[in-house]
Amino acid sequence: MDKKTTDKLKKMLEERKTKLENELTSFAKKDEKLPGDYDTRFPDFGTNQSSDEEAFEVAAYDSALPVEYALELRLADINRALDKMKKNTYGQCENCPGEIDIKRLEAMPEARACLDCEKKRNK
């Protein structure tokens, strides 16, 4: 992979990282002890509320958790890709000795496996 392509993909990864981090901090608190980990804040609509409002709080919290988890996973993949760039192993499939197709990386720069491996995994 040439430097121009790597630079372009690196920029994409960094943009995605910033966006994801902003999304996460909008409803979750960054866990200072665990880098890359976020805790969904329990929504607080104040005390003296009816049981209806309490139920709403619980539902809002429950629906935020899977979103937080999915965003965290993506963020971890992005950090992993950036780390691989530093180690010059970026673009290599993690499951086979092959390389990840450049078109695939342009669409999904945080991809960890080549298309063939990904297809096999999803079978």
Ligand SMILES: [Zn+2]
């Ligand atoms: Zn592969």
